[in-house]
Amino acid sequence: GLYRSSGVYCTQCEADGFRRITYFLDRPDVMSVYTVRLEAVKAEAPVLLANGNLVASGELPGGERHFAVWHDPHPKPAYLFAIVGGRLDHIRQPYVTAEGRKVELAVYVEPGKAGRAGWALDSLVRCMRWDERVFGRNYDLDVFNVVAVSDFNMGAMENKGLNIFNDKYVLADPLTASDGDYISIEAIIAHEYFHNWTGNRITCRDWFQLCLKEGLTVFRDQEFSSDERSRPVKRISDVRTLRSTQFSEDAGPLAHPVRPRAYKEINNFYTPTVYEKGAEVIRMLKVLTGDDAFARGMDLYFERCDGTAATIEEFLDCFIETSGQDLTHFARWYEQAGTPTVVASGHYDAAAGSYTLELAQSTPPTPGQEEKAPVVIPVALGLVGKTGDLPLNSISPALKAGGVVVLDQPSLNLTFTGLSEAPTPSLLRGFSAPVRLELDLGDAELLRLFTADSDSFNRWQAFQTVATRALVRAGKSGNLSELAEKARELAAALADFLAGPAMADPAFAAQVLRLPSAADIAREIGKDVDPDAVFAAHRALSRAIGAALAEPLSALQAQLRQHGPYSPAAGPAGQRALRNEALGLLALALPVEASALAQARYAEADNLTDRLAALAAMTLIPGEAREALIGRFAELYADEPLVLDKWLMAQALIPEAGTLDRVKALMASPAFSLGNPNRVRALIGGFSANLTQFNRADGAGYGFIAGIVTELDRANPQVASRLLGAFKTWRMLEPGRRDLARSALRMVAATPGLSRDVSDIAARSLA
Missing domain, CATH: 1.25.50.10 (Peptidase M1, alanyl aminopeptidase, C-terminal domain)
Structure with missing residues (x-):
């Protein structure tokens, strides 16, 4: 509803807050045109904002009060209504859309914070251009306002023409925002702007269709960030988040489908399943239909459903028309909870020069859904030989263009021919489906993929899988002795990687250097987990790898030391990420040396990213030096x-x-x-x-x-x-x-x- 915090009047109406302001048919399918008149004491609220365009403003008789009238010509549901009133600073920038519309962009912040709003405004301009170029979507009002407040439950809200943000997702400068903050601001500004079409112009018939706007818009913001930065790193980051939040949700008592059939409290409906898994469903749709049919399907959706409150079925119908595919079974992704598991095994026949791949799928029972039907799983794959990818020759109808196998039955066999050497299968390239994968590959084969696979995601995944297997065994048994040999294998692979291709994409190298977390391992074990045993295994392997790589990790500290002013751009941010990841491993393996490095890093840092890296490293090293640095950070x-x-x-x-x-x-x-x-x-x-x-x-x-x-x-x-x-x-x-x-x-x-x-x-x- 309407509330006041830190002297600023603000609203939050999604999902059903408007009914707290006035009587109304507060449903997303009730769309209305709003004209809003605001009046306030000028000294208390010199800024008065609402949805749409400003059509009138001025002083009221007596001079103490003033008014503003805003009109939004686009019909919208009540959950997108917004007003803001208070003392706010702002920055502005003119913008001209690809269609020639002149738009005034503005970011409003609490007094004294305008100097930190520039990155948000820059991100807004870039995402507007991207949406014009990639999805053909232009903005449709004369103004676009962003307001940042410090007391806001939601991360951000896409109210039509008046986006409201928690200020942690708007404010940034080098001394008060980390590289991660800059990346998050860029992504969340884009997410809320992209809702203008996927959520506002086309909204949801009812809240059961929430994934229609949120899953689709998450997919869009992921694509924007991938184009702005490193696509492999963005994909890895998104999959880490998916596995840590959504896979665990799917495996527990709170599991629910992407489109739930019932809810008790709508506020609990905004979940990783609706958002992140919802985005993965859109990504699978693109993989299945192909880039061209997907783009035409999106165009048809925008054309056909503009100005309506739509459903998942209406969305999918557009892609059925443009691709000619039957998506009936694909729609099960919206109805079934749980994370499917794909089991893969293969056999090479040297005499015939053929390789047979077997794939099988299953989905575990979840609350209220004991029986599961097979889902449509696009398995993007390659066959990797000693020097790289091998040709994919198969007459199986399951193999589609682009090396995608469609697994839509409980199991599937397909044979590849014309192979002069035994291949190593590279499955789920780019993480083409949100599933668990069980491979019959040995660690040596996985490390071969780490060095030879052309797919960056699967190179990272291969290394992660080797580490995960070792940590799961040790976490279950409590026996840490077997980790020593595995640490040597992993460290040797990392040493070759750091000496060779790592510098081509330091941000990717940082992801490779980061082992699966202890929480990841607990989730993989899945039953009768002893958190202390899991943590001990994780700490032992990290420490052993750090010790084995002490020389190259230490060399990175000097090699990646940056000179010149701070920049949040992808290149320097990636270098900082690799340098700081290396420091974390050194803190576990060589605490005395790492403590000196961390304290020096903190002292010389001209940005928050490096200061936080120093603080994080010191939290791993108990003692007076740690407590002193914690105190200095708080004072600063x-x-x-x-x-x-x-x-x-x-x-x-x-x-x-x-x-x-x-x-x-x-x-x-x-x-x-x-x-x-x-x-x-x-x-x-x-x-x-x-x-x-x-x-x-x-x-x-x-x-x-x-x-x-x-x-x-x-x-x-x-x-x-x-x-x-x-x-x-x-x-x-x-x-x-x-x-x-x-x-x-x-x-x-x-x-x-x-x-x-x-x-x-x-x-x-x-x-």
Whole structure:
């Protein structure tokens, strides 16, 4: 609804906030043309904004009050209504669309922050040009306003012509924003702008179609970021996020389809499944139909559905027409929950010069869906020989253009011919489908893919798979001795990589250097997980690889040292990413030497990225030097709450027994406020992501989060319910922790007066 925070009036109407402002048919399929008149005391709210174009403004009699009239000629649902009023600074820039429309772009921020709004405005210009070029979409009003406020539950909101953001996704300068912040701002500014067509001009018939606007728009912002930066790195980053958030959601009690059939609380509907898996469904559609038919399908969708409240079926119909394909079974991706598993095995017949590949799929039961039908899985593949890709010769109708095999049955066999050597299959290139893949390849074959595969994603994936296998074995058994040999193999492969192709794309090299996280390994084990054993295995392998690579990792510190002014561009950001990833491994392997490097890095840094890298490295090295650096960081950024959020999170993630007490002490510090969503996400959300300390064997971590959830629920149910999502994987824990987590959830569920937001998550988690 309408609220006031830090002196600024603001609205948030999605999904059903408009009914808190006035009586209305508050449904997404009720689309209206709005004219809004705002009046306010000029001294308190000199800026008055609403959707659409400004058609009149001026002073009211007496001179103390003024007014503004805004008209939006485009019909829209009530959830896109927005007004803002308050004291705000701004920056502006004129823009001319490809169709010749003159548009005034503006970014409004809290007083004194306009100097940090430039990157957001620059990102807006670039994404508008990209949408014109790639999707043929032009902007349709005379103004486009972005407003950034510090107290905002949502990350951002795409209100027509008046996007409202949490200021962490708008404000940036080198000393207060990291490379990751610049990348996030670029992506989220684009996401909200892209909603102008995929969400606003074409909206949803009902909230069950939410993935129609969100999954499609996430796909669009991913493509924009891929074109702006390194496509392989963006794909790896997105898949890391998908696996850590959505795969775990699919594997737990909160699993639901991309288009759920029912919901209790709409605020709990904005999930990784709807957003990230929804985007993967769009990506599969593009792989299946091909670039040309996909582009024509999007054009048809924009033409046919403009100005309407549409459904998934209407969207898919456009691609059926342009591709000529039957997408009936493909639509199962919208109806079935769970992450499919593809099992792959192969056999090479040297005498015949042929290779037979067997693929089989299955999807595990999920709450309310015991039986699963086969889904349509596009498996982009290649066959890799000693020196690179081999030709794909097969008469199987399952093999489509571009090396894509369509697995739409429980199993499939296909044979490739004309092969003079045994190939190594490279499957799911570019991660062509959101599935788990089980391969019958040995580690030596996977490391061959790491060096010879032409697909960057699968090169990264091959190395990750070798590391994951070793960590899963050690995490299950608790036996760390077998990791030593595997560390030598992995380090040797990395040494060759760093000496050769790594510098061609340092950002990709940084991703390769980053091992699968301990949380990734826990998810792979999936049952009776001992977080301490998993963490110990992860720490041992990381330390061993860091020690084996001490010389090249140390050399990177000097080789990648940057001279000249900071730039958030992809090139220098990639170099910093590789240098800082190397520092993290050194901190585990050579703490004394790394401590000196980190402190020097902090002292010489002219940007937040390097300071945060130094802080992160020092959090891995207990002692007085760490605490001193933590203190200096807090003093330097005492007046920068968004930076202190990173300081809070860095401490919440320290994997040590004293971290819970540290977090409780930080809650009492001036840097923290339970009333600010950003502070809560940083400190409390950070702690809930701490594998060993949230999952303490004594249950204190569960009790702490449960207590915060019930306290916060009284003031901010949306943030509280998100925090409770930390328990979504509790069933995979070993029996002792499982019982303790269940008890904490039951305590939350039994709390009198719970909001629908929290009671819904608690009930589904316990079901």
